[in-house]
Amino acid sequence: MKWYLGIATAVVTFMLSGKPLSAQQRADTTAGGQQRALDSLAAVVRATQARLDSLERAMAAAPATPQARAPGAYMNVSFVGLTDLGWSSTPDVGSLQVGDHDPKVRGFSIPNAELVFDGAVDPYFKAFTAIVYKIDENGETGVELEEMFLLSTALPKNLQLKVGQFFTEFGRQNQQHPHAWAFADQPLVLNRMFGPEGLRSQGARVSWLLPTSWYTEAMVSVLNSAGGTAFSFRSDESGEIHGGVTSERSVAGAGDMLYVPRIVTSLEPTDNQVLLVGASGAYGPNNSGPRAHTSILGTDVYWKWKSPYAHQGFPFVSFQGEYLTRSYGTGARGYLDNPITNIAGETLEDNGAYAQVLWGIQPRVVAGFRAEYVNADENAFVSPERQDRTRWSPDLTWYPSEFSKLRLQYNYDRRPGLRDEHSVWVQFEFLLGAHAAHKF
Amino acid sequence: MKFLSLAQLAIVATLSVPGPTTPPAAKFNVVATTPDLASIAAEIGGSAVNVKALAKPTEDPHFVDPKPSHIVTLNRADVLIDGGAELEMGWLPSLLESARNAKLATGSPGRIVASQGIRLVEVPTSFDRSKGDVHSMGNPHFLMDPLNAKVLVAQLVEHFSRVDPSNAEMFAANAARFNAALDAKFAEWKAILAPYKGAKIVTYHKDFVYLAQRFDLDVVATLEPKPGIAPSPAHLAQVISTMKASNVKVILAQSFQSHRTAETVARQTGASVLDASQQPGVAKGTDSYVALMDYLVRALAAGLGGTK
Numbered sequence: 001m002k003w004y005l006g007i008a009t010a011v012v013t014f015m016l017s018g019k020p021l022s023a024q025q026r027a028d029t030t031a032g033g034q035q036r037a038l039d040s041l042a043a044v045v046r047a048t049q050a051r052l053d054s055l056e057r058a059m060a061a062a063p064a065t066p067q068a069r070a071p072g073a074y075m076n077v078s079f080v081g082l083t084d085l086g087w088s089s090t091p092d093v094g095s096l097q098v099g100d101h102d103p104k105v106r107g108f109s110i111p112n113a114e115l116v117f118d119g120a121v122d123p124y125f126k127a128f129t130a131i132v133y134k135i136d137e138n139g140e141t142g143v144e145l146e147e148m149f150l151l152s153t154a155l156p157k158n159l160q161l162k163v164g165q166f167f168t169e170f171g172r173q174n175q176q177h178p179h180a181w182a183f184a185d186q187p188l189v190l191n192r193m194f195g196p197e198g199l200r201s202q203g204a205r206v207s208w209l210l211p212t213s214w215y216t217e218a219m220v221s222v223l224n225s226a227g228g229t230a231f232s233f234r235s236d237e238s239g240e241i242h243g244g245v246t247s248e249r250s251v252a253g254a255g256d257m258l259y260v261p262r263i264v265t266s267l268e269p270t271d272n273q274v275l276l277v278g279a280s281g282a283y284g285p286n287n288s289g290p291r292a293h294t295s296i297l298g299t300d301v302y303w304k305w306k307s308p309y310a311h312q313g314f315p316f317v318s319f320q321g322e323y324l325t326r327s328y329g330t331g332a333r334g335y336l337d338n339p340i341t342n343i344a345g346e347t348l349e350d351n352g353a354y355a356q357v358l359w360g361i362q363p364r365v366v367a368g369f370r371a372e373y374v375n376a377d378e379n380a381f382v383s384p385e386r387q388d389r390t391r392w393s394p395d396l397t398w399y400p401s402e403f404s405k406l407r408l409q410y411n412y413d414r415r416p417g418l419r420d421e422h423s424v425w426v427q428f429e430f431l432l433g434a435h436a437a438h439k440f
Numbered sequence: 441m442k443f444l445s446l447a448q449l450a451i452v453a454t455l456s457v458p459g460p461t462t463p464p465a466a467k468f469n470v471v472a473t474t475p476d477l478a479s480i481a482a483e484i485g486g487s488a489v490n491v492k493a494l495a496k497p498t499e500d501p502h503f504v505d506p507k508p509s510h511i512v513t514l515n516r517a518d519v520l521i522d523g524g525a526e527l528e529m530g531w532l533p534s535l536l537e538s539a540r541n542a543k544l545a546t547g548s549p550g551r552i553v554a555s556q557g558i559r560l561v562e563v564p565t566s567f568d569r570s571k572g573d574v575h576s577m578g579n580p581h582f583l584m585d586p587l588n589a590k591v592l593v594a595q596l597v598e599h600f601s602r603v604d605p606s607n608a609e610m611f612a613a614n615a616a617r618f619n620a621a622l623d624a625k626f627a628e629w630k631a632i633l634a635p636y637k638g639a640k641i642v643t644y645h646k647d648f649v650y651l652a653q654r655f656d657l658d659v660v661a662t663l664e665p666k667p668g669i670a671p672s673p674a675h676l677a678q679v680i681s682t683m684k685a686s687n688v689k690v691i692l693a694q695s696f697q698s699h700r701t702a703e704t705v706a707r708q709t710g711a712s713v714l715d716a717s718q719q720p721g722v723a724k725g726t727d728s729y730v731a732l733m734d735y736l737v738r739a740l741a742a743g744l745g746g747t748k
Contacts, residue, residue, distance in 0.1 A: 123545065126537065154542040158515065209515055209540060215508035217538075266508035271496075274507050296551055307506055311696040312668070313503040363670055363698075401571060401669060402530070 065373060067377050075119040078433030080179045080249065084109040087424035089410075094137070095384075096413050099186035100196040101134070101178040103425045110135040112178045114146070118434075126151045130177065147200065158209040167200045168260050170280040171300040171322045174198050182358055182368050182397075184321075184409045186427045188389055189352030192374045193296050193324050195231025199282065201258060215266040225251075225258035225284040232294045233258055233284040242288040243381025244333025244343055249287045258284035276302040289331010296432055298324040314360040317380075321355040335381075349377045350386060364399040390414045405429040461666040468518040468604055473528050474501050475719045476583050477521045477554055477592070479729040484596040484614045488607040489519075497719035500696045502668075505719075506531045514539035517550070518603055525580035548604035551672050557591045558582050560651055572666025583716060585650035586626050590619055608649075625730055629737040630655065636744040637674035640686045642679065642711070644697040647718065651736070660686055663693075663701055671701050690743035692716040714743050 083104035088096060093105050113133040121127045130147040147162030167175045174190060190198060203223030210216040222289040225233040232238075234256075238246055251257070264278035282296040305317040328348040335341050352374035359367045370393045376386035395409035407427040414420050470491045472478035478493035485491060492513055495504045501523070514520065514535055523529050536544060543550035560578025567576055582588045597615045601608035633655045640660045641652065646667050650720060652659045661682050665675040682688075688711055693702040695717045702713045717723055723739075726732040 123542075151537065153537075153540065153545065155540065158540060160540045209511070209538075213512070215512050268507065268509055274505070276508060304505070308498045309696045310503065310505075311500050311698065313500070313505065316505075366463075399570075402573060 023296065026270070037405040040184045041224075073338065074126065075117055076432060076434035078116045080112070080114040080116070080177070080432075081430050082110065082112040082178060083428045084111060084184060084425055085428070086423060088423035089421045096411070097185055098188070098191040098196055100198075102185035103423075103427075105137050114177065114179070116433075120153070121150065123416055124152060124154045124289075126153055147303070153267045158211065160207045160209075162205040162207070162221075163203075165200060165202045166205070167198055168223065168282075169205065169219055169262050170194075170199055170260055170282055170296075171278065171298045172276075172302055172320060179405075179429060179431065182356060182366070183370055183393055184407060184427050185393075185411070187268050187322070187352075187370070188372050188374045189322065189324050189354055189390060192350055192352055192386070193232055193298075193326050195228060195235070195237070197229050197231075199231070199260075200229045201225070201227065201290065205260075215262070216238060217265075218263045219365075221260040221263070223258040223284075225256060230258055230284070232286065232328060233281070238287055239336045241328060241383055242286075242330045242343075242348060243336055243383055244288055244330065245336060246287040247289055247292075247331065247333070249290060251286060256285050258282065272308055273303065273305045276300075280335070286328060286330075288328075288333050291330050292331045292345075294326065294328045296324060296326045298322060312363045314363045314365075316358075316360040318358045318360075319355070320358075321353065321354040323351070325349070325351040343380045346379055348379050348386070351375055366397045366399075368395045368397070369393070370395075388416055403431045469516055470519045471513055471517040472522065473504075473523060473532060476720055476729050476732070477523065477734075479720045479727075480589060480592060480618070481519075481521055481596055483592060483618050483728070484611055485600055485740060486607075486610055486614050488600070488604055488610065495719075497717065497721035498695050500694075501719075502530060503526055504528070504531045506535045510535050511538045514614065515541050517541060518543060519550045519552065519599060520544040521552040521554060523580055523583075524553035525560055525577040525582070526575040527555075527580035538620065549599050552592075552595050552599050554592050554595070555580065555582060558588050562646070567652040572664075573668030575667075579646060579649050581647040581718065582650050583652040583729070584648055584736075586622055586629070587621060587654065588650065589729060593618055615686065622730060629733070630742045632737055633657070636741065639744050640688045641740075641744075642683060642688050642691045643703075643716075644691070644693040644702060647694065648692050648716070655737075657740075660688060662690070663697075663705065671698075676701070676705055680705055680708050683711060689746060690714050690740065692740075694718060695722050712743050714739055716740075 009268070009363065037198045082101070085108050086103050087106050090096060091106065093103070097103055103109045104111060111134050115131045115133070116129065119126065124188040127150050129145075132144050132146040134142050136142060145165065147164070147166050149162050152161040155161060164384060169175055173181070173187060174194060186198070193199075201223035203221055205219055205221040207217055207219035210218060226235070228235055228237060232241070234249055236246065246275035260280065260282045262278060262280040264276060266274060266276045268274055271404045278300045280298045280300070282294075284294060286292045286294045300322040302318070302320045304316060306313070306316040310316065326349070328350070330343075330345055330348065332342050335343060352372070354370055356368060356370035361367060373388075373390040375388050391414070392412045393409055395407055397405060397407040399405050405427065409425045409427070411423040412420065412423070413423070445648060467488055467490050470485055470489045472481055472491065472493050474495045475493040475497045478491045481489065482491040487559075494510050494513065495501050519661045522532060542548070545551060546553070551580060553579065560580070560582060563578035564571075564574050564576060571603045583592070584612050595614045597611045600611045637656045638658060640658045641648070642661045642663065643659055644661055644663045651657070661679045663671045663676065663679060683705070688709065691702045691706055691711055692714060693699055693713055695715065699715075701711060705711070706713045715723060716739070718732075720726045720728055720732040723732070723735050
C-alpha cells in the first residue's frame with residue numbers, strides 16, 4: 001500500500017508547479033497578449049488616477065484622525081478559561097463525568113484553559129495551535145499540545161491539506177473545542193468511542209470540496225494509531241476496553257495507520273434553514289492482539305433555523321444528533337489481572353447516540369436539552385468502561401457578551417444495577433483576545 | 441476497505457486533470473458580504489458581473505451565520521468585497537478557510553476590503569473590552585456617509601479592471617455615472633437636512649456615526665450602553681432623561697434591533713422610532729444604495745420635522 005506516498009508526492013508537486021507559471025502568463029508573451037497587457041495597464045492607470053482623485057476629495061473632507069492600526073500583527077492570540085462548579089449525588093464524580101474537559105469533582109474544576117495562536121504563515125499556509133492547561137482532581141496542573149497544524153490555502157482543484165496534530169474530522173462535535181460545546185460535558189458516546197480526550201492524533205488530512213452546486217465535502221485523514229487520543233486503537237489503556245494484556249504492536253505498514261474518511265453534505269430547505277448531514281468512519285489496528293482491528297462508523301445530522309431578523313444571531317432553533325457504532329475485534333489475550341489465563345478472541349460491539357435541541361430564545365440566552373445513551377453487548381470481560389448508560393440534560397446558557405458565558409446544567413444519569421444519580425453544574429467561561437470565529 | 445480505494449481513486453483522478461486554463465468567462469462572480477456593498481458593485485460591474493451578497497438585508501452583519509452554501513459561493517467567486525474593519529470578523533474567516541479560493545486572498549485583485557482608504561472614526565486608542573465590543577480598527581458602518589461610497593467605487597474600478605481588463609472602460613464609465621448621480625443626490629440630501637443642522641438624535645447601536653457627522657447631526661445617546669451590550673433598564677432610564685433634556689425627536693433602529701425597546705423609550709419621550717435599516721431591500725423602494733440613502737435622509741427629515 002504505497003499509494004499514500006503517491007498522493008503526498010502528487011500534492012506537493014502540484015503545489016510547487018501550479019502557482020508561479022500559469023498558462024495565462026505564457027499566452028501573454030504573444031503579440032495579442034502584449035496588446036492586452038497594454039490595455040490593461042492603461043485601465044489600471046486610469047483607475048488609479050480616479051482613485052487618487054477620489055481619495056484626495058475624501059481626505060480633504062474628513063477631519064484628521066489617527067489612522068487605524070491592527071493589534072497583534074502576524075498572529076492572533078487568544079485565551080479561553082473555563083471554570084466549573086457543582087455537585088453530584090455520587091462522590092465518585094469521575095465515574096459519571098468521563099470526558100477530560102468535563103466537571104470532575106464536587107466543588108470546583110478547571111478542566112480547560114486554552115492558549116490559542118493562529119494566523120497566516122505565508123501565501124500558501126495558515127497555522128493553528130492550541131495549548132491546553134487543566135487542573136486535575138488533586139490540584140495538579142497538566143499541559144498538553146492539544147492541536148498544532150498547518151492548513152493549505154492555495155492548493156488547486158478545491159483540495160485542502162492539513163498536517164500536524166488535530167481533532168479528527170469524525171462527526172460533528174469531535175472537532176469542537178469545549179468552548180463551542182452546547183453542554184458542560186461531552187456526549188457519552190464520544191467518550192465511549194474516542195476516550196476522555198476525543199479522537200485526535202498526528203497525521204494528515206486531505207479534503208476535497210466537490211464541484212456540486214450544493215455544499216459537499218469529502219475528506220480522509222491518515223493518522224498514527226497509537227496513544228490515549230487514539231483510544232479505540234493502539235492505546236496503552238485499551239485493556240480497560242478488552243480486559244486483557246495489551247500486545248506490543250509496532251507499525252509494520254500502511255495497514256497499521258488509522259484511516260478516517262468523512263463525507264458531509266448540506267441542503268437549505270428554506271432561506272432561513274440549514275441542514276447538514278455527514279457520515280464518517282475510523283478504521284485501524286488495536287493492540288489487543290497482533291492482528292486485531294477496530295472499526296467505528298458514525299452518522300451525524302445538524303439542522304438550524306434562524307430568524308431572518310436575527311439580532312446578534314438570535315432567535316434560533318437547532319438540532320444536532322450523532323449515532324456511532326464500534327466493532328472492536330480482539331485477539332486472544334491474557335487477563336490483565338491473571339495473564340496466564342486466556343480470553344478467546346471476540347468482537348466487542350458498542351453503540352450510542354445523542355440528540356440535542358437548542359433554542360436561542362432572545363439575544364444571548366440559549367435553552368438546551370440533550371438525551372443520550374450508550375450500549376454494549378455482553379462479553380467475556382465485563383468492563384466498567386462499557387456499561388450501559390442513559391443521561392438526560394437540560395441546560396440554560398447566558399452570554400453576557402460574546403466573550404463570556406454562564407451556564408447552568410442538570411444531569412440525570414441512569415445505569416442498570418446502580419442507583420440513579422443527579423448532578424448540577426455551573427460553568428463560567430471567558431475569552432480573551434482575537435474573536436473566535438465559529439464554523440457553521 | 442473498499443472506501444479507501446475509492447477515495448484514493450477520487451483524489452488521484454482530481455490530481456491528474458491538467459492544470460487550470462479556463463478561458464475568461466463572459467461574466468465574473470462577485471461576492472459581497474452585505475447587500476449595500478453588493479448594490480454598489482452591481483452598478484459598477486454592470487453587465488460584466490454576477491453579484492451575490494452573503495448576508496440577508498434584514499440580518500445583523502456582525503453575526504451572520506456561516507452557512508455551507510456560503511462556502512460554495514465563495515469557492516466559485518472571482519472577487520470578494522468585504523466591509524473590513526472587523527465587521528465580518530466573527531464569521532468570514534472560517535468561511536474563507538473552508539472555501540479554499542486563493543483568488544480571494546488579501547492583497548489579490550480578487551479581494552476588495554471596502555474600508556481601505558476610508559478615514560474610520562472612533563478608532564480606539566486603547567484596546568479594552570470593558571468598553572464593549574469595540575472594533576480595534578474603528579467604526580465599520582462607514583457607508584452611511586455617502587462620500588465614502590465614492591472611495592469604494594474607486595477601489596471597485598481598480599480591482600474589476602485588473603480581473604477583467606477588457607471591460608475596464610465600462611467600469612470607469614459606470615463609476616463616473618454612479619458618482620455623478622450620487623453627487624447630485626448628495627446636494628439634494630444636504631439641502632433636505634440643512635434645516636436640522638445640529639439636531640439631536642438617538643440610535644440603537646453606534647451605527648449612524650458617519651451619517652451624523654456628514655449631515656451635522658448630533659448622536660446624544662445609544663440604547664446600547666456599550667457597543668454590543670444589551671440595553672439595561674438603568675441605562676435606558678438615563679437615555680430617557682437625556683432625550684427629554686435635549687428634546688430628541690427620533691430614535692434610529694435597524695430592522696434586526698429591538699424595536700420593542702426603542703418604542704418603549706419613544707413612548708416615554710414623545711420621540712418616534714425610525715425604521716432605519718442600513719441595507720437596501722428592507723424598506724420599500726430601497727433596492728439600491730442610493731435609493732436607500734435617499735429613503736433614510738427623507739425619513740430622517742420627516743422625523744426631525746415632526747411630520748412623521
